[in-house]
Amino acid sequence: MMYFLLLLSRQGKLRLQKWFTPVTEREKKVTREMTLMVLARPPHSCNFLLWRDLKIVYKRYASLYFCCGLEDQDNELLTLEVLQRYVELLDKYFGNVCELDIIFNFEKKAYFILDEFLVGGEILETSKTAVGIAMEEAETLQEVTHTQSLKCDTCPNISICFFCSLNRQWRSI
Amino acid sequence: FPKGRSSSLMIRVIRGARTQGEERGVIQRECAAIRAQFRQADNGTRSHNLAKLLYVHMLGYPAHFGQMECVRLIASPRYNEKRVGYLGAMMLLDEKQDASLLITNSIKNDLSHSSQYVQSLALCTLGCMGSAEMCRDLAPEIDRLLRASNSYIKKKAALCAVHIVRKVPELGELFTPASRSLLSEKNHGVLHGAVVLITELCERNPETLEQFRKAVPELVQIMKGLVMSGYSPEHNVAGISDPFLQVRILRLLRILGRNNETASDAVNDLLAQVATNTDSSKTAGSAVLYETVLTVMDIKSESGLRVLAVNILGRFLLNNDRNIRYISMTSLQKIVQTDHNAVQRHRGTIVDCLKDQDASVKRRALELSLALVSAVNIRSLMKELLLFLSSCPPELRAHTTSGIFNAAERYAPSQRWHIDTILHVLTTAGGDVRDETVPNLIQLITTATELHCYTVHKLYRALIADISVQSLVQVACWCIGEYGDLLLRGECEETEPVQVAEDDVLDALETVLQSHMSSPATRGFALTATMKLSTRITHNVDRIRSIVSIYGSCIDVELQQRAVEYNALFKKYDHMRAAVLERMPVIDKSSPGHTNGESAGGSIKEMEPTKRTQEVFSYLDMKYRLDAPLDHVTRPGKTLGPNYRLFMTFVSHSHPPQSVQLQMKAPSGDVIPAHGLGQVTQTVLLNNPNKVSLKMRVRVCYTSQDFVCQDTVQIDSFPSPAW
Numbered sequence: 001m002m003y004f005l006l007l008l009s010r011q012g013k014l015r016l017q018k019w020f021t022p023v024t025e026r027e028k029k030v031t032r033e034m035t036l037m038v039l040a041r042p043p044h045s046c047n048f049l050l051w052r053d054l055k056i057v058y059k060r061y062a063s064l065y066f067c068c069g070l071e072d073q074d075n076e077l078l079t080l081e082v083l084q085r086y087v088e089l090l091d092k093y094f095g096n097v098c099e100l101d102i103i104f105n106f107e108k109k110a111y112f113i114l115d116e117f118l119v120g121g122e123i124l125e126t127s128k129t130a131v132g133i134a135m136e137e138a139e140t141l142q143e144v145t146h147t148q149s150l151k152c153d154t155c156p157n158i159s160i161c162f163f164c165s166l167n168r169q170w171r172s173i
Numbered sequence: 174f175p176k177g178r179s180s181s182l183m184i185r186v187i188r189g190a191r192t193q194g195e196e197r198g199v200i201q202r203e204c205a206a207i208r209a210q211f212r213q214a215d216n217g218t219r220s221h222n223l224a225k226l227l228y229v230h231m232l233g234y235p236a237h238f239g240q241m242e243c244v245r246l247i248a249s250p251r252y253n254e255k256r257v258g259y260l261g262a263m264m265l266l267d268e269k270q271d272a273s274l275l276i277t278n279s280i281k282n283d284l285s286h287s288s289q290y291v292q293s294l295a296l297c298t299l300g301c302m303g304s305a306e307m308c309r310d311l312a313p314e315i316d317r318l319l320r321a322s323n324s325y326i327k328k329k330a331a332l333c334a335v336h337i338v339r340k341v342p343e344l345g346e347l348f349t350p351a352s353r354s355l356l357s358e359k360n361h362g363v364l365h366g367a368v369v370l371i372t373e374l375c376e377r378n379p380e381t382l383e384q385f386r387k388a389v390p391e392l393v394q395i396m397k398g399l400v401m402s403g404y405s406p407e408h409n410v411a412g413i414s415d416p417f418l419q420v421r422i423l424r425l426l427r428i429l430g431r432n433n434e435t436a437s438d439a440v441n442d443l444l445a446q447v448a449t450n451t452d453s454s455k456t457a458g459s460a461v462l463y464e465t466v467l468t469v470m471d472i473k474s475e476s477g478l479r480v481l482a483v484n485i486l487g488r489f490l491l492n493n494d495r496n497i498r499y500i501s502m503t504s505l506q507k508i509v510q511t512d513h514n515a516v517q518r519h520r521g522t523i524v525d526c527l528k529d530q531d532a533s534v535k536r537r538a539l540e541l542s543l544a545l546v547s548a549v550n551i552r553s554l555m556k557e558l559l560l561f562l563s564s565c566p567p568e569l570r571a572h573t574t575s576g577i578f579n580a581a582e583r584y585a586p587s588q589r590w591h592i593d594t595i596l597h598v599l600t601t602a603g604g605d606v607r608d609e610t611v612p613n614l615i616q617l618i619t620t621a622t623e624l625h626c627y628t629v630h631k632l633y634r635a636l637i638a639d640i641s642v643q644s645l646v647q648v649a650c651w652c653i654g655e656y657g658d659l660l661l662r663g664e665c666e667e668t669e670p671v672q673v674a675e676d677d678v679l680d681a682l683e684t685v686l687q688s689h690m691s692s693p694a695t696r697g698f699a700l701t702a703t704m705k706l707s708t709r710i711t712h713n714v715d716r717i718r719s720i721v722s723i724y725g726s727c728i729d730v731e732l733q734q735r736a737v738e739y740n741a742l743f744k745k746y747d748h749m750r751a752a753v754l755e756r757m758p759v760i761d762k763s764s765p766g767h768t769n770g771e772s773a774g775g776s777i778k779e780m781e782p783t784k785r786t787q788e789v790f791s792y793l794d795m796k797y798r799l800d801a802p803l804d805h806v807t808r809p810g811k812t813l814g815p816n817y818r819l820f821m822t823f824v825s826h827s828h829p830p831q832s833v834q835l836q837m838k839a840p841s842g843d844v845i846p847a848h849g850l851g852q853v854t855q856t857v858l859l860n861n862p863n864k865v866s867l868k869m870r871v872r873v874c875y876t877s878q879d880f881v882c883q884d885t886v887q888i889d890s891f892p893s894p895a896w
Contacts, residue, residue, distance in 0.1 A: 022267040046495040046533040077460035120300040120336040
């Protein structure tokens with residue numbers, strides 16, 4: 001199983017963290033050491049390293065580092081494909097994903113996409129299209145219930161929040 | 174703001190903070206606002222305040238005050254609130270928090286919700302952070318969902334069951350029947366979940382494993398279908414149809430085929446097919462091939478299949494992709510003991526990987542190279558290892574040196590080669606060797622009696638070139654002290670002799686003594702060596718006397734003590750000096766024999782008891798340190814008799830066989846009356862846990878009627894009940 005998945009910026013700031021095993025706050029801080037190792041790797045390095053007794057697989061996409069910790073029986077090459085798949089899912093959903101997307105939409109999209117792809121450290125769905133369909137249907141359900149409760153923050157209309165959340169205006173920051 | 178900022182606005186403000194302090198300030202204000210909102214009655218803002226709090230939490234700030242909010246939101250009838258609530262639960266509530274139990278009931282209700290998306294939230298959360306208690310509580314629900322629901326729910330229920338089994342292994346029995354029938358599903362998500370669940374069940378319960386062996390033909394069919402199927406757009410990754418599922422099936426087949434002929438036979442053909450048909454030009458294909466190789470090597474495969482697997486690994490070794498080279502070496506490492514010859518064939522490529530730029534690849538190559546050392550290839554492989562050592566990354570140096578020493582010890586083709594190799598390592602990386610290296614090398618040198626002249630020449634040359642590497646300097650000093658006479662003779666068979674005078678040699682030792690680079694231990698070696706030379710040189714003994722007397726007031730206590738003792742040896746005990754500083758005998762050391770390629774019989778610690786007797790200590794291992802002499806011996810009128818005082822101490826750095834320990838107690842007296850009218854006894858305690866046969870030589874020095882005498886006694890056998 002995957003023990004954790006972390007997304008880090010070039011400067012080491014956490015953009016997303018998913019822990020598939022109970023971990024104390026202190027232990028989470030200890031992984032900082034691992035992230036520094038990863039960030040220090042020269043380009044074109046091997047994507048695998050050993051940290052304590054964990055296998056670490058990492059991959060850099062633009063300005064984001066995706067790092068995960070595996071147990072001994074896990075297939076490292078397949079994990080590279082898992083990371084690749086996650087990036088493709090994010091891309092499909094945000095359209096041309098970049099770090100800012102994840103920052104501004106983390107609580108809505110990145111985690112929900114992740115939860116349709118991995119559960120308990122294992123792959124839940126191997127089909128890209130199936131994940132996409134689930135996401136869209138869940139989003140529709142979300143927006144329907146959302147509009148019933150609040151005025152939209154970014155526009156005066158209640159009923160077009162769905163479109164606001166797709167609105168890219170703040171991406172220019 | 175009555176509702177609080179929107180989360181995007183808050184994020185923007187936080188990112189706008191220019192310093193850590195400013196950020197903290199912003200966060201504090203935001204958290205205060207969020208707290209205030211939480212305290213108010215339900216105003217429809219809870220979910221987005223929790224979302225903001227989760228962002229703050231991810232930045233590393235405390236967010237525990239949001240835990241109860243998660244509980245409340247999860248219980249809300251609104252989907253969007255539940256969603257954020259469950260997300261919050263997964264981030265803030267792990268099983269160690271008490272609040273996590275409070276959501277059990279909500280989860281239970283949501284598992285039976287009419288909307289599959291609500292059910293899904295509950296399943297996902299339980300599958301990620303459910304505690305053992307929650308798992309026990311909800312397991313029957315999960316089992317129900319495994320049997321009767323749509324694919325979307327079934328696949329989530331399967332992974333939820335995996336989590337439950339990990340937390341509460343006994344519950345595995347509950348899920349076994351349902352998981353078996355899931356193998357007939359067509360949906361890949363469900364199938365994948367089923368395979369993961371079955372793997373988990375089989376790993377934990379041997380009876381379950383036995384049961385699922387019957388499913389091998391079914392699994393083989395599914396796998397064949399994937400491998401032989403045409404292009405499927407939904408599952409295709411770089412030409413491979415659902416590599417994720419293929420890898421999991423291969424892994425399950427590995428577990429089922431292990432140690433079982435029938436199951437292994439049943440998958441032989443399939444594995445051969447996958448190994449030959451899978452296109453490995455991209456990572457997806459390589460991942461499947463990798464898993465196939467691991468499976469082939471772990472089950473009872475036909476030898477032809479094993480050869481095929483090792484060849485695949487060999488091909489991987491030549492791949493341009495570093496990742497592939499890396500995993501090839503990790504796999505070869507796993508089989509280097511069992512399939513040693515097959516792996517040896519790829520030694521050349523593995524050794525080339527020592528020169529790779531990448532640290533991970535280098536490390537793997539080093540491990541594997543060390544595992545491949547044998548009597549046949551020791552010379553050529555050692556050349557490569559020494560070359561590697563000269564440029565290897567600092568974090569690998571210690572491991573490399575100890576690996577080299579082990580290999581040299583096991584397979585050295587000659588003593589000279591062995592000594593040369595160790596010296597080479599000390600010159601290149603003497604700062605990264607273990608402490609035992611120095612005594613081990615000294616022991617080796619003493620055994621190579623014909624090479625004493627050669628060794629001392631080599632070490633002398635090394636010493637005058639560079640005195641910074643402590644381990645090397647220590648051995649060099651010891652050698653010079655011991656064999657300095659061979660150095661001064663000016664002739665040597667094995668190497669070009671040096672033409673040195675006594676002063677040159679003493680200069681070298683004094684340089685070490687005075688250098689700020691020398692550690693205290695090193696200086697001790699140098700001083701002792703200088704002292705030993707006093708019986709090996711002829712002209713400059715006075716110089717040695719003066720060095721020794723100078724160090725009698727050295728600020729380092731250890732050096733001072735030695736100098737004082739040596740001074741005493743010059744003055745009152747000059748008659749004993751030659752004996753005390755005699756040439757050391759060969760030091761025996763029983764070493765374990767354990768060569769590569771043979772199946773490991775046991776750990777290094779197992780040593781076969783040596784049949785031949787060992788001398789526990791030869792008298793030369795003990796250097797006598799004499800206390801201040803007693804003046805009253807020669808007083809006239811008193812009964813004259815021999816007197817002695819005997820203390821033993823280790824001045825050199827060789828030590829007795831590891832298993833035997835000696836402890837000497839104080840003698841009962843220091844005067845033995847004449848004419849056999851009394852005796853003095855001294856107790857010596859010997860601890861001999863391995864019950865090796867012992868011989869002991871004891872030398873007694875005493876004064877009798879102004880003459881100093883010595884007597885040697887050999888004890889050839891101890892009464893056997895003594896052990």
